[in-house]
Amino acid sequence: MKELLDPRNDFVFKRIFGSEDNRDVLLAFLNCVLAAGEGPLLTEVEVQNPYTDKDSPSDKQSIFDIWAKASDGSLIDVEMQLFNKYDIEKRTLYYWSKRYSSQLQEGQSYKELNRCITINLLNFSIIPNDLYHNVFHLRERSSGIILCNDIEVHIMEFSKLNHCAMPAGSGLLNWLLFLKNDDSYDWEALRLNEPKLDKAMDTLQFLSQDKEARILYEQRQKYLHDQASMLDWAIDNGLKKGLEQGLVQGLEQGLEQGLEQGLEQGLEQGIKKGIEKGLEQGRLEGQYKKAAEIAGNMLELGIDMATIVKASGLSHAEVEDIRIKRKL
Template sequence: MKENTEMMSMELLDPRNDFLFKRIFGSEENRDVLLAFLNRTFDEAGKPTLSEIILLNPYTDKDSPRDKQSILDIKARTTEGEIINVEMQLFNKYDTEKRTLFYWSKQYGSQLVEGQSYSSLKRCITINILNFSFLPNDRYHNVFHLREDQTGIPLIDDIEIHMLELPKLEEREVSLEEGGLANWLLFLKGANPDKWEVLTMNEPKLKKAMTTLEFLSQDREARMQYEARQKYLHDEASLMEAAKNAEIYGFKTGLESGIRQGIEQGIEQGIEKGKQQGIEQGIEQGRQQGIEEEKKQTARKLLALGLELSTIAGVSGLSMDEIRRLQNE
């Protein structure tokens, strides 16, 4: 009881912060914690459990929370050579499905070295823990593979993507005494410390994750790094939201401007080729020009903010080559 009282009086940090998440689950000393979490994830999906994992990018002091280009994910390899990537996403960066496939493909392709055959490629598993609702169903754990539409036969099992959506998880819908993946996710979601004892009843490794969170919450340097990362994440989320709104507003204003220009041009051309045909052609041409110009304006603004080129491409709708040309300008 005394232990719970102390936890309540202490302001715990949020384990959904990707910097803190990696310190809890992605450090060598907590490799057993990550293994337990992965096995609960695979067990719920009907997959065989793992006996051991190797961390490919364990947490070090180089994982700076102030590095704007860093992706504080966790990469591990199984004894069979399969690669697992775990990422905590606190805010919706939009185009989640495309972003997921992009990073999965980089992970899959990076296995090959010169002279190796395609047969040496191993299965890659992506686990996204989302602090926002994403899929149009009420399941908090969704698993995706490559399957044929009608018969469901697999093309290949090399791709496996897990989406864990924290907002869809409610304590009242989970039997805490049974243990399992839900207990881990409730901890990440910020379950009341009063319920920690129940959550760990059948999840002994979860207790170690909680102890690590308590220690980091009391460590001054860890709190400073955590707050720096929180600030960056919130700033990035605000920029993404502003960019998204700018894209929507820009599309609307660009369309209106394009239509006006198209009508004017179409009327002039219609004198010779027929008013109706000229107006239609002018509207379409003006609309396309207006949309393209607004896309470029959006991309220029995001370049000025220093966002990644892939993020700008996702928001603006321009290709990477087009964005590089704008960057060179």
């Protein structure tokens, strides 16, 4: 038997949980997640963007999140993230708000709004605690009273599963250990704990044996690794290059201005002030060039404008000018 594909790959994850044939698998998984929340469990779920053969693993426009709607009207977004795209907390709230506000048509009442649930499965850690599953609501600080049940955010981090013992019964941990794809856990025991996992495991085994699915999986893995590497390169090299160029240019300008002042105030004092001014100007120019380089690379990655403005510190107009100059 060929090596199993990694179910944390968002392409594979959507094939398992986001296909019409596996709606029962998605429903069972979601109810295990929501059992830790404050709202009711689901009785039926509809996948609003099911996987199709048109989903290209290397196309940045392809959406490998799972958008679902429950029979009670709840909207659910499930997203798998192998690599840290940074500012994921704000990104999560931004996409939650877009999903929530998109429910209302012109003339409809606010009471028509249903709860929106965001579920993030992360292959890295962002929450400073030891819990592998964190649930967030909008609640009053002192009394704990929930203002509204419409917002619910689940963050699950695979990196915190390393010391988890094999579960003795049903529950979310069985699903997460399956997704973590760790050989140290007994699949048969997980199947017994969660019967619907049997179908999920069969789907993964089928995909792992399918030649076309494996090719698409490898394309997606390459795309995800390339995207993460480009983002890291943009940040690291943008900072280094900006500082180097800014310092050299700033020193040259500062020395020139300092020598001119030195003719009037004394060579020693002029050079001192010139260097200080040059260093400051160099820092400012270096910071701008660093930010512009990062913004340009993030635009090439297809990252949204709001995230780029926040990450780079540039204005919307400055980022737009960079986009035009790079013809993106």
